[in-house]
Amino acid sequence: MNLLSLILAVLAxxxxxxxxxxxxxxxxxxxxxxxxxxxxxxxxxxxxxxVMMQGKLVxxxxxxxxxxxxxxxxxxxxxxxxxxxxxxxxxxxGEVGMPDxxxxxxxxxxxxxxxxxxxCLFARQTG
Numbered sequence: 001m002n003l004l005s006l007i008l009a010v011l012a013x014x015x016x017x018x019x020x021x022x023x024x025x026x027x028x029x030x031x032x033x034x035x036x037x038x039x040x041x042x043x044x045x046x047x048x049x050x051v052m053m054q055g056k057l058v059x060x061x062x063x064x065x066x067x068x069x070x071x072x073x074x075x076x077x078x079x080x081x082x083x084x085x086x087x088x089x090x091x092x093x094g095e096v097g098m099p100d101x102x103x104x105x106x107x108x109x110x111x112x113x114x115x116x117x118x119x120c121l122f123a124r125q126t127g
Contacts, residue, residue, distance in 0.1 A: 027052075030086045031079035034116045038073050045070035049088055051119035059119020068092045069110070088112045088121075 025039030025046070033054045040047030040062075049071045050060040063069055069090045078087040090110050095103040113123040 026073050028073070028075055028077060030077045030083075030116070032083040034079070034083060034086060036077060036086065036088065038071060042070055045072055045091065047071070051086075051114060051116060053116065058116065061119075061121060063090075068094050072109075084116055086114050086116055088114055 025037055025041070027035050027037045030036050035052040035055070037050040037052055038046035038048070039050070047065075047067075047070060048060060048062045051058040061071075063071075069092045071088060071090045074087075074089065079085065088111075090112060091107050092110065093105065093107045096106045098104055108126055110124050110126050112121045114120065115122050
């Protein structure tokens, strides 16, 4: 990695941390030293979730403005006994056209499993 790449990576991390603080958002302890931080509120759901370890950003999942998904805040997120995995949920919403021309809102909830060491979403399922 050259020096320029390193500088850009550090600046991107700092910018993401500041974005996560910008709108106030909501934070919740996910067990041990893991905190989930939700920001970018839209209709009581959130566009972004950050995984923090000991107050430092591990990874930030930011959904685009064109995404049909939003994260749901959970005041008591399920966490694996060893603290390695935490469950987050998101909801995809969209309007389905009916034969008579009316629209009907359709939503589907997904459960996402995050590896707290990397902050990466490694599984997404629906029931």
